Amino acid sequence: MATLKVPACVPSVQEDVEQLHEAFQGWEENEEVIISILAHRDAAQRKAIRELYAECYGVDLLKVLEKELHSDFERAVLLWTLExxxxxxxxxxxxxxxxxxxxxxxxxxxxxxxxxxxxxxxxxxxxxxxxxxxxxxxxxxxxxxxxxxxxxxxxxxxxxxxxxxxxxxxxxxxxxxxxxxxxxxxxxxxxxxxxxxxxxxxxxxxxxxxxxxxxxxxxxxxxxxxxxxxxxxxxxxxxxxxEKYFEKVLRFGIHKFGTDEWALTRIITTRAEIDLKFIKDEYFRRNSVILEHEIAKETSGHFGKMLLALLGHEEVKEKENVVGFVEA
Amino acid sequence: MATLKVPACVPSVQEDVEQLHEAFQGWEENEEVIISILAHRDAAQRKAIRELYAECYGVDLLKVLEKELHSDFERAVLLWTLExxxxxxxxxxxxxxxxxxxxxxxxxxxxxxxxxxxxxxxxxxxxxxxxxxxxxxxxxxxxxxxxxxxxxxxxxxxxxxxxxxxxxxxxxxxxxxxxxxxxxxxxxxxxxxxxxxxxxxxxxxxxxxxxxxxxxxxxxxxxxxxxxxxxxxxxxxxxxxxEKYFEKVLRFGIHKFGTDEWALTRIITTRAEIDLKFIKDEYFRRNSVILEHEIAKETSGHFGKMLLALLGHEEVKEKENVVGFVEA
CATH class of the missing domain: 1.10.220.10 (Annexin)
Structure with missing residues (x-):
């Protein structure tokens, strides 16, 4: 079972693309918009966004993300956005x-x-x-x-x-x-x-x-x-x-000397649409702590927010809220 | 380059299916009809024939061919008819x-x-x-x-x-x-x-x-x-x-002690729609004899006719002729 949360009422691809483009123009908080959109769209929706973005602005969305973002957050968003x-x-x-x-x-x-x-x-x-x-x-x-x-x-x-x-x-x-x-x-x-x-x-x-x-x-x-x-x-x-294998990779990634951000990112981005719910359950069974709490403790900033969003922890912003947020 | 010859004006799938079905009911010469139809249809056309045959008569054409035909001719027709x-x-x-x-x-x-x-x-x-x-x-x-x-x-x-x-x-x-x-x-x-x-x-x-x-x-x-x-x-x-490899397999298949019908059938049925023309040319270059002449000498009956048809040797029967033949 997946953990990805897609809003019941998804904005049109055109709206998503425009909001992303607008976010890249601004000075701040564009990371929030990126998370609020990309971390709540399934593979087919992300593909459609990437295609329309290239059509509208003549540049691959991945290239823009690569330029705009940095470090672990960049890696998480890029891996997630890929098909x-x-x-x-x-x-x-x-x-x-x-x-x-x-x-x-x-x-x-x-x-x-x-x-x-x-x-x-x-x-x-x-x-x-x-x-x-x-x-x-x-x-x-x-x-x-x-x-x-x-x-x-x-x-x-x-x-x-x-x-x-x-x-x-x-x-x-x-x-x-x-x-x-x-x-x-x-x-x-x-x-x-x-x-x-x-x-x-x-x-x-x-x-x-x-x-x-x-x-x-x-x-x-x-x-x-x-x-x-x-x-x-x-x-x-x-x-x-x-799910037992993935639980173990996450456990080692969280508890080893220095968090293994690459391992956490890889498992969460590759499983969020597939079986991350089962992996979370397995994590709780094995460690008696909730995976999201551990992730929140071990990661910070937009990187942490992105992983938590994919883990289904963050509340889904419905169409109106997302629009409201950007307009605010 | 392929050797398969498909008539410029192909009968409808329905006509092909009916003629095949009729041929299976008769006492004689149904092999000629089978060759005149199946050996002159490409993969997509044969697939359509097989599908419609199953739809019309509730039985897989391959099963009928298996029952009706025998020996090397059966093998050649079955292999050819498969996708x-x-x-x-x-x-x-x-x-x-x-x-x-x-x-x-x-x-x-x-x-x-x-x-x-x-x-x-x-x-x-x-x-x-x-x-x-x-x-x-x-x-x-x-x-x-x-x-x-x-x-x-x-x-x-x-x-x-x-x-x-x-x-x-x-x-x-x-x-x-x-x-x-x-x-x-x-x-x-x-x-x-x-x-x-x-x-x-x-x-x-x-x-x-x-x-x-x-x-x-x-x-x-x-x-x-x-x-x-x-x-x-x-x-x-x-x-x-x-093409050199295939030429060699055909050469050995023809000249070894006792013709290797399986090898000839395999090469001709698998290459007729792809590069059998090049293989034929290579055969002539290497042996100074025409492949079809060798095949005609080494094989007999409907089996030989089937291979020759796939080699593009037999004249293609146009729509009218096929219909005429069956009605004769």
């Missing part, structure tokens, strides 16, 4: 680039998007970077993680919910044997988690628990200092219970 | 199945289709087999060929024509070094041929020739007894000069 597939392509490219490289982000994109969304992200990657995602991942990742990441970003999993229980049983056995003998970066382990449908992976994990009395991930956790095993655990979590 | 992406999915599945397994067919589909066509084939695979193509390829292929085939079928190459010449130079050097030390199944060789765009692969092959004075494939041919090297040569040919 979901463009955003994934952008984040994935960043994750293959020196200084910002991240195996975790690549795995997260490959495993938590639907098969169709991942194909769209790969298409957007072509359009923006004139290369393929798997080409860059194959080129810029190394070692054991490379062996997992290349097939992970290249897979186009079957999206159906059917699962073959006999297969699940036999593959649970393979996994148990390999993990038991500490052959983590084994071809069979990689094959199972990079090609099977999410429903099939889930069935296999259930069979594992039935057969061996505990979660598969438990058998890996003792070895999580190893970068490959840690990535494999993330892969399994992202495939089977993504 | 291109469904046909690729069908052939790829067959190629992962015991008794009909073929690394060559998997490689051919992965490398000669456009990136978008391969995605559509993978989507059709989901729909028909309730699994993903890469899942079955990862499961049912083995050894070194497995290492090449899994990323080959999973790749979504950048489709643009840009090529980075500096990169081409550096990757030509890598390839030369690895091939020189007989490390054929090397990760770098696999990475380059499974992820780079076709334009980039081509630029790399050109740089190889410029730098080392001969084709890269020449350096592999001495080792072509090895199944992996043979598959790698096929991969390179399919990516860089598919």
């Amino acid at each position: 979901p597939c463009e955003r994934d392509a952008y984040l994935a490219n960043e994750a293959t680039t020196k200084w910002t490289s991240s195996n975790q982000v690549l795995m997260e994109i490959a495993c938590t998007r639907s098969p169709q969304q991942l194909i769209l992200a790969r298409e957007a990657y072509h359009a923006r970077f004139k290369r393929s995602l798997e080409e860059d991942v194959a080129c810029y990742t190394t070692g054991d993680c490379h062996k997992l990441l290349v097939p992970l970003v290249g897979t186009y999993r079957y999206p159906g919910i059917e699962a073959d229980l006999t297969l699940a049983k036999s593959e649970a056995k393979i996994l148990h044997k390999k993990i038991g003998s500490a052959e983590f970066c084994d071809d069979e382990i990689i094959r199972i988690f990079t090609t099977r449908s999410k429903a099939q992976v889930n069935a296999t994990l259930n069979q594992y628990r039935n057969e061996y009395g505990h979660e598969l991930v438990k058998d890996l956790e003792g070895h999580s200092d190893d970068a490959f095993v840690s990535l494999l655990i993330g892969t399994i979590q992202c495939l089977a219970y993504p | 291109p992406c469904e046909r690729d999915a069908y052939l790829a599945n067959e190629a992962t199945t015991k008794w009909t397994s073929s690394n060559q067919v998997l490689m051919e589909i992965a490398c000669t289709r456009s990136p978008q066509q391969l995605i559509l084939a993978r989507e059709a695979y989901h729909a028909r087999f309730k699994r993903s193509l890469e899942e079955d390829v990862a499961c049912y292929t083995t050894g070194d060929c497995h290492k090449l085939l899994v990323p080959l079928v999973g790749t979504y190459r950048y489709p643009g024509i840009e090529a980075d010449l500096t990169l081409a130079k550096s990757e030509a050097k890598i390839l030369h070094k690895k091939i020189g030390s007989a490390e054929f199944c090397d990760d770098e060789i696999i990475r380059i041929f499974t992820t780079r765009s076709k334009a980039q692969v081509n630029a790399t092959l050109n740089q190889y020739r410029n730098e080392y004075g001969h084709e890269l494939v020449k350096d592999l041919e001495g080792h072509s007894d090895d199944a992996f090297v043979s598959l790698l040569i096929g991969t390179i040919q399919c990516l860089a000069y598919p």
Whole structure:
């Protein structure tokens, strides 16, 4: 379930575009207007705004936002304003680039998007970077993680919910044997988690628990200092219970030494339209504190306001209010 | 360039469907009608015929064809009548199945289709087999060929024509070094041929020739007894000069001990709407005989007629003639 709040009565795209344009001309408080509009429009509405803005003023709204805004707030607004597939392509490219490289982000994109969304992200990657995602991942990742990441970003999993229980049983056995003998970066382990449908992976994990009395991930956790095993655990979590994975990323992002603004921004902008409500619930269950309170404590200024708006915390301004606000 | 000949004045879909249905009721010569209609309609027209047939008679045209026809003719008509992406999915599945397994067919589909066509084939695979193509390829292929085939079928190459010449130079050097030390199944060789765009692969092959004075494939041919090297040569040919690859498959299919009807049918049905004219030209250049003459010699009956029709050899029956023929 999403946390994005769109007003019941949305202003016309023309009105949104004009207000944004007007906000960029003024000296102050344009950030409030940007949040009040962009943080309360869904992907299709933001796309329409971006298109009409380019048509009216001959410049990409993203370029204007890049020029007008700064720092973490800029990053949050830009990521949010991008179309979901463009955003994934952008984040994935960043994750293959020196200084910002991240195996975790690549795995997260490959495993938590639907098969169709991942194909769209790969298409957007072509359009923006004139290369393929798997080409860059194959080129810029190394070692054991490379062996997992290349097939992970290249897979186009079957999206159906059917699962073959006999297969699940036999593959649970393979996994148990390999993990038991500490052959983590084994071809069979990689094959199972990079090609099977999410429903099939889930069935296999259930069979594992039935057969061996505990979660598969438990058998890996003792070895999580190893970068490959840690990535494999993330892969399994992202495939089977993504809200738990995202909760953990947010928890670490909030509590580690110095807030990880990039992680918070990435999770909130990519999940606000999808399952951020479940992630919030999971956060409360795991930490006994409300995610928004933590975010409010750890962030400040317009950046914090933007994240809270996407978390559905801020009251939605209805048409009249927004207009009133700008006119004030 | 295609060889498919569609009449300038095509009968309505309704007329086609009625004639096909009538042909299935009769005792003789229905094969002629089937060829005169189906072998002269493009993919969109065949799709429309199949849809209307199902609507009018409550049964899939493919099921009827399967029941009415036999042997090689049945296979040719069925493969041709399928939508291109469904046909690729069908052939790829067959190629992962015991008794009909073929690394060559998997490689051919992965490398000669456009990136978008391969995605559509993978989507059709989901729909028909309730699994993903890469899942079955990862499961049912083995050894070194497995290492090449899994990323080959999973790749979504950048489709643009840009090529980075500096990169081409550096990757030509890598390839030369690895091939020189007989490390054929090397990760770098696999990475380059499974992820780079076709334009980039081509630029790399050109740089190889410029730098080392001969084709890269020449350096592999001495080792072509090895199944992996043979598959790698096929991969390179399919990516860089598919018409030469297809010519070779046809040549071997015609001249080997006993005609390889499956290979002829596969190449002719999958290329008739795309580049069979170029393949025919290449065949003549290489063998100094006309492909149709060879096909006519090696095949017989309706099977031969069907292949010749797809090769553009048979005269197209215009609307009046077709109607006249059926009424005769």
